Amino acid sequence: xxxxxxxxxxxxxxxxxxxxxxxxxxxxxxxxxxxxxxxxxxxxxxxxxxxxxxxxxxxxxxxxxxxxxxxxxxxxxxxxxxxxxxxxxxxxxxxxxxxxxxxxxxxxxxxxxxxxxxxxxxxxxxxxxxxxxxxxxxxxxxxxxxxxxxxxxxxxxxxxxxxxxxxxxxxxxxxxxxxxxxxxxxxxxxxxxxxxxxxxxxxxxxxxxxxxxxxxxxxxxxxxxxxxxxxxxxxxxxxxxxxxxxxxxxxxxx
Amino acid sequence: xxxxxxxxxxxxxxxxxxxxxxxxxxxxxxxxxxxxxxxxxxxxxxxxxxxxxxxxxxxxxxxxxxxxxxxxxxxxxxxxxxxxxxxxxxxxxxxxxxxxxxxxxxxxxxxxxxxxxxxxxxxxxxxxxxxxxxxxxxxxxxxxxxxxxxxxxxxxxxxxxxxxxxxxxxxxxxxxxxxxxxxxxxxxxxxxxxxxxxxxxxxxxxxxxxxxxxxxxxxxxxxxxxxxxxxxxxxxxxxxxxxxxxxxxxxxxxxxxxxxxxxxxxxxxxxxxxxxxxxxxxxxxxxxxxxxxxxxxxxxxxxxxxxxxxxxxxxxxxxxxxxxxxxxxxxxxxxxxxxxxxxxxxxxxxxxxxx
Numbered sequence: 001x002x003x004x005x006x007x008x009x010x011x012x013x014x015x016x017x018x019x020x021x022x023x024x025x026x027x028x029x030x031x032x033x034x035x036x037x038x039x040x041x042x043x044x045x046x047x048x049x050x051x052x053x054x055x056x057x058x059x060x061x062x063x064x065x066x067x068x069x070x071x072x073x074x075x076x077x078x079x080x081x082x083x084x085x086x087x088x089x090x091x092x093x094x095x096x097x098x099x100x101x102x103x104x105x106x107x108x109x110x111x112x113x114x115x116x117x118x119x120x121x122x123x124x125x126x127x128x129x130x131x132x133x134x135x136x137x138x139x140x141x142x143x144x145x146x147x148x149x150x151x152x153x154x155x156x157x158x159x160x161x162x163x164x165x166x167x168x169x170x171x172x173x174x175x176x177x178x179x180x181x182x183x184x185x186x187x188x189x190x191x192x193x194x195x196x197x198x199x200x201x202x203x204x205x206x207x208x209x210x211x212x213x214x215x216x217x218x219x220x221x222x223x224x225x226x227x228x229x230x231x232x233x234x235x236x237x238x239x240x241x242x243x244x245x246x247x248x249x250x251x252x253x254x
Numbered sequence: 255x256x257x258x259x260x261x262x263x264x265x266x267x268x269x270x271x272x273x274x275x276x277x278x279x280x281x282x283x284x285x286x287x288x289x290x291x292x293x294x295x296x297x298x299x300x301x302x303x304x305x306x307x308x309x310x311x312x313x314x315x316x317x318x319x320x321x322x323x324x325x326x327x328x329x330x331x332x333x334x335x336x337x338x339x340x341x342x343x344x345x346x347x348x349x350x351x352x353x354x355x356x357x358x359x360x361x362x363x364x365x366x367x368x369x370x371x372x373x374x375x376x377x378x379x380x381x382x383x384x385x386x387x388x389x390x391x392x393x394x395x396x397x398x399x400x401x402x403x404x405x406x407x408x409x410x411x412x413x414x415x416x417x418x419x420x421x422x423x424x425x426x427x428x429x430x431x432x433x434x435x436x437x438x439x440x441x442x443x444x445x446x447x448x449x450x451x452x453x454x455x456x457x458x459x460x461x462x463x464x465x466x467x468x469x470x471x472x473x474x475x476x477x478x479x480x481x482x483x484x485x486x487x488x489x490x491x492x493x494x495x496x497x498x499x500x501x502x503x504x505x506x507x508x509x510x511x512x513x514x515x516x517x518x519x520x521x522x523x524x525x526x527x528x529x530x531x532x533x534x535x536x537x538x539x540x541x542x543x544x545x546x547x548x549x550x551x552x553x554x555x556x557x558x559x560x561x562x563x564x565x566x567x568x569x570x571x572x573x574x575x576x577x578x579x580x581x582x583x584x585x586x587x588x589x590x591x592x593x594x595x596x597x598x599x600x601x602x603x604x605x606x607x608x609x
Contacts, residue, residue, distance in 0.1 A: 005360030012353075013346055093344050096312055097405070099328075101361040102335030108361075254312040 003111050010115045017080050018119060025073070025127040031066055032134040070131055071217065074151035075177060077120040082159040083170035085112060086249065091167060095254045105254070106246050109160075113242070117156045124148040143220040146231055150216050153238030154208050161245040164252050177208055184210040209234050255288040255413070255444050256309055261318035263304050263468075278304040280468040281318070288412075289441045293459030293476070294448040295599060300465035302448040303341055306415050309446070310336060322413065334412060335362065341417040341448075343402030347391025351382055351401055354390055355408065362409040376404040379434070381427075395422035403431065407438070414438060414445040420454050432458055456595040464602055472602050476595060485591035486571060488578075489560045496581030500574045501563040558586060 011018070039050035052060050069076075086109055089095040098108050125148055129139040155173055162169035183203065186192050188211075192200055204211075212230040219226050261282045267273035279301045286292055294302045307313040308320050311327030322330040330336075345354050355376060359369040377383045380400040385393065393401065399422045406416065420428050435458045438445060449455050455462055456476050464471040488504075490497070497504050565571045571588075579585060 005357055009349075009357050012348065015348070092346075093340055093342065094346065096310070096338065096340060097345070097358065098361060099312070100310060100331055100336045100338040101358065101409075102332060102363065103361050104332055253314060 003107075006108060006111045007115045010112045011119070014081055014116065014119070018123075021077050021080060021123055024076075025123055028066060028070060028073075028127060028131055029134065031062075032131050035063060036134050067135075070128060073127060074120065074124040074148045075155050077123055078117070078152050078155040079159060079170040079173055081116040081120050082113070082156055082163070084167065085109065085116070085160055085163040085169070087163045087165075087167040087169055090254060099254050105249055109249060110246070113156065113160055117152050120156070121148055121152050124152075140220045140223050143216070143223070143226050146226050147213075147216050147220045150213055150231060150234045150238075154213070154234050154241075155238075157238035157241030157245070158208065161241045161248065164245055164248040180207040180210040183207055184214070187211075209237050255323055256284070256286040256446075257319075257321045258282050258284045258305070258308070259319050259321075261308060261315045261320060263301075263308060263313060264316045277468050279308070279315075282468070282470055283318075284463065284470060286444060286446070288444050290460045291435060291439065291445040291447060291458050293455035293462040294446065294465060295450070295452060295455055295462055295595075296465035296471070297603070299467075301468040302465055303417055304468075305465070306417055306446065306448060309413075310338060310415060330413075335409065337406045337409070337411040337414040337416075339402045339406040339416045339419055341421075343398060345390045345401070345405075347389060349390050350387050351390060351393070352377070352386035354401065355382075355405060358405045359408050364409065372408055376408055379407075380404040380430075396424055396427065399423055400427060403434070407434065412443050414443060416446070417448045418450065419447060420449065420451055428454065452594075452596045452599060462595060464599055466603055472598075474595070474598055486563050486565065487560050487587070487589045487591055488563055488575075488585060489558055489587040491558055491584035491586050493559045494578070494581070494583035496578055496583050497561055500578040500581065500583075501561065501565075504561040504563045560587075562591060 035051060038054060039047045048060055048063065051063060055062075086095065089098070095105070099105055125145055128144050128148065132139040132144075155177065158173045158176065159169050162172050166172065183192075187200070187204065212233045215227045215230045216234070218224065261279055262277065263279040265276040265278055267275050278299075282301075282305070294305065296302055304313065308315055309322060309327060311329075311331050320327055323334075325333070349357070352373065355373040356369060359373050364372055377386060380403055382397070382400060382404055385397060390398070390401065399419075403416075403419060406414070420431055423431060432454075435445060435447075447455060447459060459476050462474045462476050464474065488497075488501070563571075563574075565574065575585065575588070
């Protein structure tokens, strides 16, 4: 099996999605550039107070929303690119055409996963620091890349695992991401104290590791040292999901 | 080469009231030796595609076991691959024809110049060169099918599995498909073809497996179709010297696989293929004998023997059979040779209608 051929095909298959993500990223950068042109301080920051004077609450809300979305861009990019990784091919019959060719499905889909994870990482790794440079005049340094990698591993692994079983892989992964957000919020607020500790830990373990991702995000946001223990945990989560996906794919009917 | 032993495959029903599981294959045992072309025919839902899915390792049997060259199908595929055309052939619609073949050649392990050569040869063979830059999604049904055949036959594989290969092909390309199958034939290559086109299967296959309701109904030797009614197989309970006199030029047949006729005791012949005795109307298809002769039995000495005979028509057959019976021979069975596959399948699936 020729990995380069497969990589090229993978990029071709996902061409529209890649273009959509690039357009989305372009929109972010255009918005950032516009804000910078309109309301930048002498030190290069976009001044939110001045933005409020120009555009009122909508302008400031839009800026905040953009900032929040940008932080989620790696998840969005991963889900968009990975959706249907195996499930679509299986439903359309392509998976069988690959499988008969003395090519291990693990190598085929492992290669596709690696290529798409790489693209999600690359687009995010350009967008986020560039946005920060435009808006803030600086960037968070390597923590940005660690944060992006964390999201790509966690959600890429999750989609890959779900894709072996269902076509709603990305939607379910998104649901789990939201569930993890809510669960972590409730846990932090102490609302889950009534829940038996064992059950609480199991759910926390199974859901995407939002608390660990937050601690990496904080390091990113506050330009703090990277919490490597948190990164190892999230990387372990993502790689475990990938390993389970590989085992399932090996046995799954095509 | 391919062995199915007591294979059952059940598709579980989706949850819901009144839904029942589907038994796609039911206790099928089949052994396909290496070499030759095997046709698979049967009504919709008979289990042809499921059988192919099991042979290629796409599906797991619910019960029983499948082996290809002694290996589990998936292991066989990983080592040797297979040529495969699915019933509904599809590729990502935005791929171009040329790129699709190059990509699949790459997955076959072909590289560089050899990949390009193979692709060029496949495109030429299936008339795809003018369409090399067309997106797959823009192809007509016939062109798409030709692309399917081209991709299936890119590499040299010992196992070739074609599901409805002539679907959507015009008559010219059906002929070319037959030529392609003829070229593929070899002692080391096993070709499985499933089709609803009985005439097509009859032309290319050596053996035909008739599936119905998930079971193997019959396995038929497919001989070139002769004019119906001129050749017959007559099976006697024991060799008889009277055959040479009743049927000059009769040849003792060897081997198994004759389609079975129907022996009815007494009465008038009925239905297509019925051979009557003097005094009865001759209708080709089913042999009708007096009760005393209906049950085959082996008198002293030798066992049953089958002769191939040729007569002008069913009436002549009837006359000569009567002479044979008068000479004391015990006739167990009479079946037409060279009966078109369509008639044999019809008789196997719906004996009442066939009469």
